[in-house]
Amino acid sequence: GQNIDQPTEMTATEGAIVQINCTYQTSGFNGLFWYQQHAGEAPTFLSYNVLDGLEEKGRFSSFLSRSKGYSYLLLKELQMKDSASYLCAVRDSNYQLIWGAGTKLIIKP
Amino acid sequence: GAVVSQHPSRVICKSGTSVKIECRSLDFQATTMFWYRQFPKQSLMLMATSNEGSKATYEQGVEKDKFLINHASLTLSTLTVTSAHPEDSSFYICSARGLGGWEQFFGPGTRLTVL
Numbered sequence: 737g738q739n740i741d742q743p744t745e746m747t748a749t750e751g752a753i754v755q756i757n758c759t760y761q762t763s764g765f766n767g768l769f770w771y772q773q774h775a776g777e778a779p780t781f782l783s784y785n786v787l788d789g790l791e792e793k794g795r796f797s798s799f800l801s802r803s804k805g806y807s808y809l810l811l812k813e814l815q816m817k818d819s820a821s822y823l824c825a826v827r828d829s830n831y832q833l834i835w836g837a838g839t840k841l842i843i844k845p
Numbered sequence: 846g847a848v849v850s851q852h853p854s855r856v857i858c859k860s861g862t863s864v865k866i867e868c869r870s871l872d873f874q875a876t877t878m879f880w881y882r883q884f885p886k887q888s889l890m891l892m893a894t895s896n897e898g899s900k901a902t903y904e905q906g907v908e909k910d911k912f913l914i915n916h917a918s919l920t921l922s923t924l925t926v927t928s929a930h931p932e933d934s935s936f937y938i939c940s941a942r943g944l945g946g947w948e949q950f951f952g953p954g955t956r957l958t959v960l
Contacts, residue, residue, distance in 0.1 A: 767947065778938050778951040779889070823888065833879075833949065837888040 738762045740836035742824050747842045748814055756809045756822050756839045764829020770798050770809045771823040773838065779823055782809070811841075819843045847873045849941050851952035858929055859960055866924045866955045868939030874919035875941035879949060880912075883936040895922055929959045 739761045748754040760768070767786040771779035785791055785800035785807060797810040809822055821838040828834055848871040858864050868878060877896050881889040893909075895901035895916035903909045913925040922941075926933055936956055940949040 776936075776954075776956070778954040780951070781948060784948070832891070832894075835888045835891075 738826075738828065738834050740824055740826060740834055742822075742836045742839045744837070745840045745842065747844060748811075750814055750816060750843055750845050752814050753810065753812050754814060754841065756811075756824075756841065758807045758809070758824035758836055760805050760807070760824070760826045760834070760836075762826045762828045762834055765802060766827040766829065766831055768798075768800055768807050769825045769827070769833065770796075770807075771825065773821045773823055775820075782822075814843050816843050816845070847871075847941070847943070847950045849875075849939065849950045849952040851939055851955050853955060854953060855956045855958075857958045857960065860930050861928055863925055863927045864929055864957060866926075866937055866939075866957075868922045868924070868941070868952050870920045870941045870943075870950070873941075873943045873950075875922070876919065876944040877942045878916055878922040879940045879942075880914060880922075880924050881938045881940070883938060883954075889938065892924075926957065929957070931959045933957065934959045 742758045770782040773779040783798035790799045795812045800807045821840050823838045824836040825833045850869045852867045880892045883889050891904050892907045893901040893903045893914050895914050897916050897919050901914040916922040936954050938954040940951045942949050
């Protein structure tokens with residue numbers, strides 16, 4: 737079966753750095769996505785990795801290792817507004833998005 | 846990025862009634878639209894995928910006669926929840942992808958509450 741694993745919940749301090757991990761086992765791989773979802777709202781796109789390595793976009797970076805079936809989302813200089821759920825999704829061989837359950841990130845002052 | 850709208854944003858209905866949710870791509874042609882359902886504290890669950898002018902492909906366990914999907918144009922897809930029951934109360938989200946595109950653009954979601 738297909739599986740995406742990420743921690744259920746993480747807590748970090750305002751101004752700090754946090755890394756959210758995602759491991760996946762899917763039938764085929766055509767890219768990995770990270771989305772941010774605030775409570776009661778739809779997901780918003782953060783990043784897309786299809787090749788190994790680090791993609792940096794402002795305070796957010798995403799890393800991918802296809803051989804390890806592993807990705808992480810790195811958030812720097814945390815702000816209170818970063819409190820949200822972060823969803824990891826992998827596009828499989830059928831170009832379907834397989835979603836993780838999401839990591840709820842709690843930012844404390 | 847591209848904009849996808851959903852209407853209504855919230856709906857409350859009585860058990861046994863039908864509810865229609867619209868999903869529109871505002872500034873691009875959505876050849877493929879996806880309908881998701883999300884229960885509280887759970888991840889997105891894909892219900893069905895629809896290509897413009899074709900019948901929707903439903904995921905296993907999703908009743909196609911209960912969740913009617915129409916994708917009649919390149920900018921509009923509708924989801925009709927027929928004979929809704931309280932267990933259908935959920936957050937319904939659509940997303941759209943253009944021809945040859947790799948990114949899905951999400952609508953803002955519709956909160957359905959069935960009394």
